[in-house]
Each structure stands twice: as structure tokens, then as C-alpha cells.
Amino acid sequence: METSYIYNFLKVVDCGSMSEAARQLHLSPAAIAQQMRVLEGEMGCVLLVRQGRNVRPNGAGQRLYEKGQRLLVNLHELRDHVVSEEDTGVLRLGSVNTALHGFLPDMLRRFTHTHPRVRVHIRTGLTPELYSALLQTELDAALCLKPAFDLPKSVLWHGLRHEPLVVLAPAALAHRDPLELLRTQPLVRYERRLGGGKLADDYLKAVGIAPQERFEISSVLAIAMLVEQGMGVGLVPDIGHALTRGKSIRALALAHTTSREASGREVGLLWMRASAHSRWIQQFLQCASDTPDPA
The missing domain is CATH 3.40.190.10 (Periplasmic binding protein-like II)
Incomplete structure (x- = not known):
């Protein structure tokens, strides 16, 4: 029996909805529904009662919910006991x-x-x-x-x-205002599907800047290398020395604002x-x- 199915069953009961449990677990609703069917098959009984888009445990489901919580705690305690005697x-x-x-x-x-x-x-x-x-x-x-x-x-x-947002710029442009650089220089954009990239995109919109996009890349280190090659400027979270170490570029802090996006x-x-x-x-x-x- 998959212990992860029991964990997911507990999540379904807590949420009262397979679709909401699927969203929180980052699984598809179909995958959750299939796991619940497998679990019911292994238990040999129905565990959940459907009420429109919601679900609730029946008597058997409630008993599994109560025992399942203790089972998962005991399983983790067992693993801890097995490795407790030796730090390996x-x-x-x-x-x-x-x-x-x-x-x-x-x-x-x-x-x-x-x-x-x-x-x-x-x-x-x-x-x-x-x-x-x-x-x-x-x-x-x-x-x-x-x-x-x-x-x-x-x-x-x-x-x-x-990690606040910073503007990556060639060392020769480091004396200029970072917002001016975002307005006037080509942008090597951090990919918007990533958290930091979306934050940068939201910030540009908040300050009313429509950048001259040149590239869109999922790696902040690749952005730093392209900035060093004179391909534009970047707007990325400040991950530390790795951005500028050994490169002729600078990470420029944005002026303090009340913008949530600028705070990083x-x-x-x-x-x-x-x-x-x-x-x-x-x-x-x-x-x-x-x-x-x-x-």
C-alpha cells in the first residue's frame, strides 16, 4: 500500500474537495481520484461520499482518517529510530x-x-x-x-x-540611474514563468516601464554573462556574489519604494x-x- 495515498486521502478529507487537494498537492484531479479508487480497492470498502463537487468521509473513511494520521507519525518515528544510532x-x-x-x-x-x-x-x-x-x-x-x-x-x-530585485549593468554604466537603464537599454529578461521573473515583470509594470526586450532566459547566471558581453541589462533577484564575481558588471540597488515587487x-x-x-x-x-x- 502506498503511504503517499494515505497522506493524500488525509489531504482530501481536510480540504473537503478532490480538486482543491489536487491543487495543493500539485497533482491533477484525475490523479487524486484514481489514487482514492485504488485506496478504496485495497481497503475493500467505500471511504468517501460525493456531495456535488465536495466529498466527505463516511464511517470507514473517518476511521481511516484517524488511524492514518497516527500511522504516518509512527512511520516517520520508525525511520528516525532506524537511523538514530549512527550519523550516516x-x-x-x-x-x-x-x-x-x-x-x-x-x-x-x-x-x-x-x-x-x-x-x-x-x-x-x-x-x-x-x-x-x-x-x-x-x-x-x-x-x-x-x-x-x-x-x-x-x-x-x-x-x-x-533577495531584493537588482539591475545588472556593465561596469561602464554603473554610474547611471538603474531605472534609466531599464528604460533606455535592451533588457535580458528573466523568464516570466519563474517566481523571480514574474516579480521582475510585475515591477516593470508597476513603475510604467515597457522594456526593449532582447532575450528571455531562465538562468540568472546566463543573464549576468550576457550583460557582461554588452547585450543589455538585467533585472533579477540578488542571489549574492555569484552574480558579479569575476565579471565586469555591477548589481545596482533600486531606490526604496513602497512597491511589493521591488522588495523582492x-x-x-x-x-x-x-x-x-x-x-x-x-x-x-x-x-x-x-x-x-x-x-
């Missing part, structure tokens, strides 16, 4: 690319120094993908953007970095409250507190 194993970490290119290497260096026998497997992806993988127990923790929705009580969040984004760590690797995750967070803020 695998920490499955998800990360957005900007963190991987920015402050994550320093965190990993500190963590592996104190936990040399713990292997860290890193999976990169977008925040929604990493959040879904975390819920499906495919990851132990995810370094990502702060979700825009309220998190369930089973998921914990710890903010690590605030928050990056942090997500993990399950009942994670079997809570101890490692807490120590990984401690490594973050020892890592200097990007400048």
Missing part, C-alpha cells in the same frame, strides 16, 4: 537553481564538515515541483521560494534569505514536521545561520 545515511534535498548558484554551496560545505558520513542528494526544480515532491516524501527538505498559500500544519517553513522575494527551507531527518534538517539550518548574507 542520505539527506534528500531539493533546491531552486538560484540557491544552488548562490548561498547553498557554503551551507553544504559547513554541513558536510560536521556530518562527513551523511550523503546529500540534490534535486533541482521549480518551487511548486519541489513542494509536491516534499509532500510525496520524495524529498526530506526543499530550499525554495516561500509559497504564496498557507501551508498545512504538517509542513514547516524557515526563511533564510531576502524570500527564500527558505520547507520540510515535514514529522520528518525522520528532523535532526539533520535543524543542523542544516544552523549551517545557514553561519553563512554570510549575500552582498
